[in-house]
Structure formats: structure tokens, C-alpha cells
Amino acid sequence: MAVGKEIRTKIKSVKSTQKITRAMEMVAASKMRKAQERMAAARPYAQKIRNVIGHLAHAHPEYKHPYLQDREVKAGVGFIIISSDRGLCGGLNSNLFKATVRAMREWNDKGVKIELCTIGAKANGFFKRLGGNVVAQISHVGDAPQISNLIGVVKVMLDAYDEGRIDRLFVVYNELVNTMTQRPNVEQLLPVHGVDDPQLKHHWDYIYEPDAKDVLNGLLMRYIESLVYQGVVENLSSEQAARMVAMKSASDNAGDLIGELQLVYNKARQAAITQELSEIVAGAAAV
Amino acid sequence: MAMTVHVDIVSAEEEIFSGLASMVFAPGVMGELGIMPRHTPLLTRLKPGEVRLINTEGEEESFYVSGGVLEIQPHTITILSDTAHRAKDLDEAAALEAKHQAEQKLQDQSSEFDYAQAQTELAEAMAQLQAIQKMRKKLGR
Numbered sequence: 001m002a003v004g005k006e007i008r009t010k011i012k013s014v015k016s017t018q019k020i021t022r023a024m025e026m027v028a029a030s031k032m033r034k035a036q037e038r039m040a041a042a043r044p045y046a047q048k049i050r051n052v053i054g055h056l057a058h059a060h061p062e063y064k065h066p067y068l069q070d071r072e073v074k075a076g077v078g079f080i081i082i083s084s085d086r087g088l089c090g091g092l093n094s095n096l097f098k099a100t101v102r103a104m105r106e107w108n109d110k111g112v113k114i115e116l117c118t119i120g121a122k123a124n125g126f127f128k129r130l131g132g133n134v135v136a137q138i139s140h141v142g143d144a145p146q147i148s149n150l151i152g153v154v155k156v157m158l159d160a161y162d163e164g165r166i167d168r169l170f171v172v173y174n175e176l177v178n179t180m181t182q183r184p185n186v187e188q189l190l191p192v193h194g195v196d197d198p199q200l201k202h203h204w205d206y207i208y209e210p211d212a213k214d215v216l217n218g219l220l221m222r223y224i225e226s227l228v229y230q231g232v233v234e235n236l237s238s239e240q241a242a243r244m245v246a247m248k249s250a251s252d253n254a255g256d257l258i259g260e261l262q263l264v265y266n267k268a269r270q271a272a273i274t275q276e277l278s279e280i281v282a283g284a285a286a287v
Numbered sequence: 288m289a290m291t292v293h294v295d296i297v298s299a300e301e302e303i304f305s306g307l308a309s310m311v312f313a314p315g316v317m318g319e320l321g322i323m324p325r326h327t328p329l330l331t332r333l334k335p336g337e338v339r340l341i342n343t344e345g346e347e348e349s350f351y352v353s354g355g356v357l358e359i360q361p362h363t364i365t366i367l368s369d370t371a372h373r374a375k376d377l378d379e380a381a382a383l384e385a386k387h388q389a390e391q392k393l394q395d396q397s398s399e400f401d402y403a404q405a406q407t408e409l410a411e412a413m414a415q416l417q418a419i420q421k422m423r424k425k426l427g428r
Contacts, residue, residue: 042301044295044302048365049367051365052330052356059328135389136385136386136388147299155381209329209330209332215331215332218356219367222299222367225299
């Protein structure tokens with residue numbers, strides 16, 4: 001029957017789209033679980049290293065590391081922006097970029113320079129188009145990021161801090177509140193602050209081997225790297241969660257669309273049958 | 288029971304050991320360290336090597352670390368193990384690589400951005416084609 005050929009093709013095409021979105025939803029769901037496990041696995045290290053830094057803040061070392069000293073912002077600020085590599089995850093990346101641009105504008109108004117470091121293909125593309133000063137970038141760290149992937153980009157920013165080109169370093173990533181909500185988060189990395197352990201109030205200091213500067217350097221570098229790593233794994237879980245939700249609503253929408261189209265198709269077919277019948281009846285009556 | 292100290296061995300990607308031990312041996316950069324409970328606070332870097340500890344049952348357990356940082360507090364010992372082999376020149380190389388990538392991406396206009404543009408152009412062309420086909424159908428009738 002020739003009726004509703006276009007509608008039938010349309011339904012078929014929507015159905016195949018729905019198949020794809022549903023598959024993507026399920027893939028994202030399973031990847032999200034793994035990403036969350038990875039997040040949980042990374043937590044003990046972050047906590048322990050934060051403890052150590054907290055102890056350190058209360059020790060009275062003969063050497064004060066520049067990362068632990070607050071300094072005035074004169075030259076510039078640095079941002080490490082963590083985004084996903086792929087799209088189709090709702091407004092995840094654009095929300096993140098909006099938050100970043102807002103934070104950047106604040107510093108820009110104060111007349112300081114901004115250096116950017118992007119992790120993930122989306123951030124790289126966006127800030128290149130925006131004309132930002134991207135000094136380091138890495139993308140496609142994959143579903144199982146390793147700290148060794150991040151050493152390079154973090155070092156570029158730490159070097160900039162050491163050389164005095166930037167006086168503050170921030171990291172921007174999506175925080176996973178729950179599966180439905182992800183919040184863009186701007187966190188200060190340098191100078192290090194906000195670590196406190198009230199148990200160690202008395203006057204004491206570590207024995208450093210080989211010397212304070214060397215040990216602190218290594219420790220603080222690892223601390224910053226671990227924070228960035230945490231950001232990366234958290235952003236990864238956020239990405240999968242956002243994609244799962246986006247794909248779920250896409251599949252639902254496709255379902256609605258199919259329903260509507262099916263209704264239109266059925267009506268058209270029914271109308272054609274009725275018309276044919278009445279034609280036959282009219283024809284028979286005429287004879 | 289012998290005196291014990293709480294030991295945590297963690298790497299950035301997982302927790303390796305957490306529990307009590309009566310003695311810990313670790314490869315510090317200045318030489319092997321043997322640590323008993325109530326050791327004075329100490330902070331040192333570790334060389335790649337073996338961390339051994341004697342657990343509460345008196346058995347010896349050993350773990351491999353590829354460097355890291357060791358913190359001693361009188362009642363806790365924390366070993367922050369590295370997952371990557373690192374050396375100054377290796378870190379330097381990684382940093383250079385990251386910078387290089389950023390510069391290359393800036394010059395290379397044919398990557399990600401062009402891809403997006405091409406996609407929109409393709410979508411436009413497809414829409415035009417569809418319109419032409421529709422018109423042709425109408426005229427053909």
C-alpha cells in the first residue's frame with residue numbers, strides 16, 4: 001500500500017537513532033560505574049597526602065617552600081581546565097567553560113595575564129577558538145587516566161609559577177554531585193591553603209632526608225599532581241553520568257516521536273481504507 | 288604483644304596496604320631505613336625498591352614501590368608511592384611534549400575546529416540536496 005511511505009521511512013530512521021542512543025546510554029552507565037570505582041580508589045592517596053601537607057603546615061621548617069607562601073597577584077594567573085574528549089554529554093562542557101570564562105574575566109578586569117592549560121579535546125578546541133593563551137595541552141587520556149599522562153602539563157604550570165609568570169594556579173573540572181547533577185568547580189591549587197590538622201599544635205619539625213627543599217619540592221609536586229588527577233577522574237565520572245542522562249532523554253524523546261508518527265500513520269492508513277471502501281460502495285450503488 | 292605502628296601504603300591510583308606493623312623497612316634516598324614504632328617525625332624521598340614490613344602476626348610482607356615519599360609520625364607511617372618512574376629529565380621531556388602539543392594545535396588549523404565546521408557544512412549541503420530532491424519530485428508529478 002502506498003499510503004504514508006514517507007512516514008514509515010521516518011519512523012524507521014527515528015527507530016535506528018533510538019537504538020544508537022539507547023546503546024550509548026548503556027555503555028555510559030557501565031563506564032560510569034568503573035569511573036566511580038576509579039575515583040574511590042584514588043581517594044586514599046589524596047587524603048593521605050593532604051594529611052602530610054597538613055602536618056607540614058604545622059611543622060616549623062627552616063625552609064619555607066614558595067608553594068606554601070601566599071603572594072600577591074602581580075603577573076598573572078593560571079588555569080588548568082579539565083574537559084571531556086567527546087561531546088554528546090548534555091551541557092556538561094559548556095557549563096564548565098561558562099564558569100571558567102567567568103572566573104577568567106574577573107582576573108582579566110584586574111589587568112593580570114592568564115595562562116591556560118587544557119586537558120581534553122573539547123577544552124582545547126574551545127579555548128583555541130576563544131583566543132586564550134594555551135601554554136600546554138593534552139587530550140585523549142582515555143577512560144583509565146594515569147598520573148604519568150599528567151606530569152607534563154602540570155609541570156608546565158608549576159614552572160610558570162616558579163618563574164613568577166603566574167601567582168595563582170586554579171584547576172577547573174566538573175564535580176560529580178550525583179548522577180543527575182554535575183557542578184563546575186573552580187579550585188585553587190597554588191599557593192596551597194586550607195589544610196589543617198589541629199592535633200599538632202606544639203613546636204616540632206621533621207628530620208628531612210636529604211634536605212628540606214628537595215623533599216618538599218617532591219612532596220608538593222606530587223600533591224598538585226594528585227589534585228589534578230582527582231579532577232580528571234571526577235570529571236570522567238561526571239562525563240559518563242551526564243552522557244547517560246542525555247542519552248536517556250534522547251531515547252525517551254525518540255520514543256515519543258515514534259508514538260506520534262505512528263498515530264499519524266495509522267490515521268492516514270485508516271482514512272485511505274475508509275475512502276477506498278466508500279468508493280467501492282458508491283461504485284456498487286451506481287451500477 | 289609487640290608495639291605496633293599504623294602503616295599506610297598508597298599510590299595515586301589505588302590503596303596498596305593499610306594496617307598495623309611492628310617494624311617497617313623502606314629504601315630512602317640516603318639509604319635503607321628501618322623504622323620502629325614511635326620514631327621521630329621524618330620526611331624523605333624513596334628510591335625505587337622494596338618496602339618490607341613485619342605485620343602483627345610476625346610475618347614479613349613486601350611491596351614494590353617505584354619511588355615516592357615517606358612520612359613518619361610517631362604513630363603513623365605513610366608511604367606515598369609513585370606509579371610512574373620519574374626522573375628530572377623525564378619530567379622535563381613530558382613538559383616539553385605538552386607545550387609542543389599546545390603550539391602544534393594552535394598552528395594546525397585543520398584539526399578539531401575544522402572538523403566541526405566541516406560537519407555543519409555537510410549538514411547544510413545535505414539539507415540543500417533534500418530540498419532539491421523534493422522539488423524534483425513535485426515537478427516530476
